[in-house]
Amino acid sequence: MISFELTQKQLAMQEYFQRLAVERLQPRSMQVDAAAPAGVDPDYLTFIAEENLNAFLIPKEYGGKPLDHVSLAILFEELGAGCAGFAAVYAQTFHSVAALLIGGSDEQKKLFFPLLLPPGGHVSSFCVTEEESGSNTSSFSTVFSRKGKSFILRGEKSPVINAGQSRFYVVWANEEGTRNRAGISAFLIPGKTEGLRFGPYHDKPGFRPAPTATIHLEDIRIPEENMIGPAGSGYLLLMQILDWGRALSASMAVGLARTAIEEVTRFAKQRVILKRPIIKNQSIAFLLADLVTELEAARALVWRACRLIDLGRDHTVASSMAKLYASELAVRATTEGLLILGQSGYKRPSLMDKIHRDAQVLRIAEGTSHVQKLIISGQL
Ligand SMILES: Cc1cc2nc3c(=O)[nH]c(=O)nc-3n(C[C@H](O)[C@H](O)[C@H](O)COP(=O)(O)OP(=O)(O)OC[C@H]3O[C@@H](n4cnc5c(N)ncnc54)[C@H](O)[C@@H]3O)c2cc1C
Structure with a gap:
């Protein structure tokens, strides 16, 4: 295959x-x-x-x-x-x-x-999360209603990466009066729409090069042609996008973990304690052996999920497994990396410190590790 x-x-x-x-x-x-x-x-x-x-x-x-x-x-x-x-x-x-x-x-x-x-x-943005609904994507406080040949949208999405700079925003909302999956639709909102406002950029520990802010939809009016798919198809659309996106966010995690492992390996070969490089200590050499093995496994999971997507076969669980495994590896590799680099890593600026903060986001965004386990265990 x-x-x-x-x-x-x-x-x-x-x-x-x-x-x-x-x-x-x-x-x-x-x-x-x-x-x-x-x-x-x-x-x-x-x-x-x-x-x-x-x-x-x-x-x-x-x-x-x-x-x-x-x-x-x-x-x-x-x-x-x-x-x-x-x-x-x-x-x-x-x-x-x-x-x-x-x-x-x-x-x-x-x-x-x-x-x-x-x-x-x-750039463009993908706007699902709200203050009150992160992991739960089956109903939103952001609502839409029809007015003639237009839709009116009202609510807030937060956090949104690329907010304020996107050429367009894809926004999920419930039809006014509904609070379930069947009432959800997705909309294309051009970046320069009247009533679309952006809060200040959030200050956050990781993913600092990915600016996030709250977007406010203040009774914005968009033409009816800007609804994606038929009314009520938004929830299914979102699940399909996340099935693709999780495989790719897993590959970002593989890249981040690789950088961490390369950095630790370089350091462990150079750092001499009691007249020998620290990589000569079995505790450190075995840790690196585990990490490079897990890195290969994570990449294999990612490529498998992506291959299933390309073949048009069921890939939901494969994508979740890849994201779960790779993002947890990214966190572990950077956590162990900080331990091994000691004081030379635990300062600013330090690449290991930066990627350790970034790694935490990889297991939260696009569904936390708990959510991936819910998806995987749900298919057992
Ligand atoms: C830096 C960053 C950028 C982001 N960018 C975007 C963006 O551009 N667009 C966007 O739409 N979203 C974005 N997000 C939001 C992200 O997708 C959500 O943070 C994520 O889905 C989790 O939602 P939550 O943070 O509200 O956590 P919550 O849903 O409040 O969950 C809190 C905790 O409870 C756990 N939990 C919840 N339900 C269950 C359950 N049933 N079983 C077990 N545990 C459970 C969760 O795993 C988590 O540990 C971003 C997040 C971050 C951190």
Whole structure:
């Protein structure tokens, strides 16, 4: 079912983005991490434009150069290795594009996909979570109602990555008067819609290069054509997007864990205590042996989930397993990394400190580890 051999094209892409991750994304991410949150860093937007990253998500007929999901996983692993926060900025664009790919009409794709393509680097947002409904996505306080040939939306979404800078927002809402899955629909909201307001950027420990804020929908009016799919199809659409997104967020976690393991290995070979490098201690060598083994396992889970997506086969549990395993590995690798680096890692700026903070987000966003276990155990 699955080949472990990458194609020449995939290998070339992997090598290319591996170099950019180390030479460009990682050094920049340390600077952005230390600064106050102020939107998506202009250097990242330039990177999106120069590498034409959004084209990888968009079908050819709408101006893109689409990659299959296994290739996207290879790309996301490198972005996650360079800067998980930036990978999350790009992942939000992926999620909103996925909403159109799965449920959008030809007219919607023609209208919204070009907004993401050069000239310039562009992002979009995926707006599900509310203060009162995070893990529970089966009803929302954000509501919509019909007025003639328009929809009126009212409510708040928080946190939203790329808020304030997105070309468009995909927003989930319940029809006024409903509080269940059947009442949920998804909408395309252009970035410059009247009544769409943004709160200040949140100050948070991890994913600092991925700016988040609250978006306020103050009785905004959008044309009826901006509903994605038929009324009431929003919950199913959301589940399908998350099934794709979790596999790719897992590949970001693989990249982050890889960076941690490489950093610890380098340190353990260099750090000499009592006249020998600390890697000569079995406790440290065995820990690294465990971590590199788990890294291979995590990547295999990711590629398997992505291959199932590409084959059009059931991938819900495979995606959840990949996300659960890879994000927990990212947390473990950085936690052990901080222990082994000792005082040289526990300071600022320190790459290990930064990625340890980033790793925590990977097991919260897009469904916590508990939620992944609910999905996996639900299929037993
Ligand atoms: C940095 C960051 C960026 C984000 N960006 C976005 C974004 O761009 N767009 C967006 O829509 N969302 C975004 N999110 C939100 C994210 O998807 C939610 O945080 C996540 O779904 C969890 O929801 P919650 O934080 O409200 O936790 P809650 O749902 O309040 O859960 C609290 C705790 O209870 C546990 N729990 C809940 N239900 C169960 C259960 N049935 N069984 C066992 N345990 C349970 C959870 O696992 C968790 O540990 C972002 C989050 C973060 C941290």
